[in-house]
Amino acid sequence: MAKVNVLSLNPAGVNCSIVTGSRRSLIVDAGPGPNTARVLAHRAAALSEEANGRPNPIDVVTTHDHWDHFFGNASLVAEGAETFYASTSFAADQEATAWIALDAIRSAPETSEFARELPEDPGDLLVEVTPVEEAELDLGDCPVEFHVLGGHSTVDVVIRLPDLGVVFTGDLVEEGDPPQAGSDAALGEWVRSLQTLLAFDEATVFVPGHGVPVDRDFVARQCADLEGYRTMSSDAEVALPARSMPGEHDRTFPRECALRLP
Numbered sequence: 579m580a581k582v583n584v585l586s587l588n589p590a591g592v593n594c595s596i597v598t599g600s601r602r603s604l605i606v607d608a609g610p611g612p613n614t615a616r617v618l619a620h621r622a623a624a625l626s627e628e629a630n631g632r633p634n635p636i637d638v639v640t641t642h643d644h645w646d647h648f649f650g651n652a653s654l655v656a657e658g659a660e661t662f663y664a665s666t667s668f669a670a671d672q673e674a675t676a677w678i679a680l681d682a683i684r685s686a687p688e689t690s691e692f693a694r695e696l697p698e699d700p701g702d703l704l705v706e707v708t709p710v711e712e713a714e715l716d717l718g719d720c721p722v723e724f725h726v727l728g729g730h731s732t733v734d735v736v737i738r739l740p741d742l743g744v745v746f747t748g749d750l751v752e753e754g755d756p757p758q759a760g761s762d763a764a765l766g767e768w769v770r771s772l773q774t775l776l777a778f779d780e781a782t783v784f785v786p787g788h789g790v791p792v793d794r795d796f797v798a799r800q801c802a803d804l805e806g807y808r809t810m811s812s813d814a815e816v817a818l819p820a821r822s823m824p825g826e827h828d829r830t831f832p833r834e835c836a837l838r839l840p
C-alpha cells in the first residue's frame with residue numbers, strides 16, 4: 579500500500595509531503611528553497627527504496643503560488659524530479675509571483691538571512707508546469723486526483739488520494755495558527771472550497787499547509803470560522819481564530835510524521 583510522510587520544514591513551518599507508491603513518488607509542495615528541496619528528494623528516494631527496493635521516479639505538485647510552497651521547485655529539477663503539476667493559473671503567474679515574493683523575502687528581517695540561499699535571478703526559480711486540469715496520475719496502486727479550487731489564493735490545488743482517504747489541502751486549511759487571509763484571498767470561495775473538501779466522503783485525514791494533520795471536524799470548524807469572518811470582516815476587531823488538534827503532537831522543526839493509514 580502507498581505510504582504518506584509529512585515533513586514540516588522551516589522557514590515558514592511549511593508542510594511538504596511525500597506519497598510513495600509502488601511505481602512513482604509524488605512530492606506535494608517543494609517547500610521554500612534549495613535546502614528543503616534536497617531534503618525532500620533524498621527522503622523520497624530513501625522511502626521508495628525501503629518500500630520497493632529501488633528509488634522511484636519523482637513527480638511534484640504545487641498547491642498554490644505562495645513562495646514557501648514552491649521556491650524549491652527548480653532545485654527538484656536538479657535532483658531529477660520529472661513532472662511538475664500545478665494549475666494553469668500557477669503556470670501563468672509563477673514568474674510575476676517569484677519576482678514579487680523574492681523581493682519581499684530579501685527585505686523582510688525574518689527571512690533576509692534565508693534569502694541568501696535563493697538565486698539572484700527570480701527566473702531561476704521557475705519550472706515548466708504540466709497543468710493539473712489535464713493530468714491523470716497513478717503512483718502504482720495509488721490513484722491521485724487533482725482538484726482546482728480557490729479562496730486562500732487565486733488558485734488552490736488540492737490533492738486527493740481516494741483509496742487512502744487522504745487530502746492535501748495546501749493553505750486552505752491551517753492548524754495551530756489562524757488561516758492566513760491575504761490580499762489574494764476570497765472568503766466566499768474559500769468557504770465553498772472547504773465544503774467541497776467535506777463532500778469527499780472517504781476523506782478522513784486532511785494534511786494542512788501548516789500544522790499537524792487534521793480530521794473532518796477540524797475542517798468543518800475552520801469552515802464555520804471563515805464563514806463567520808466573511809460576514810463580519812467589515813469589523814476591524816474581528817480576526818480568524820487559531821485552531822489546534824486536540825492531544826499531544828510533536829511541534830518541533832524540522833519534523834517528519836508517517837501517516838497511519840487504514
Ligand SMILES: [Zn+2]
Binds near residue numbers: 642
Ligand atoms: Zn499560502
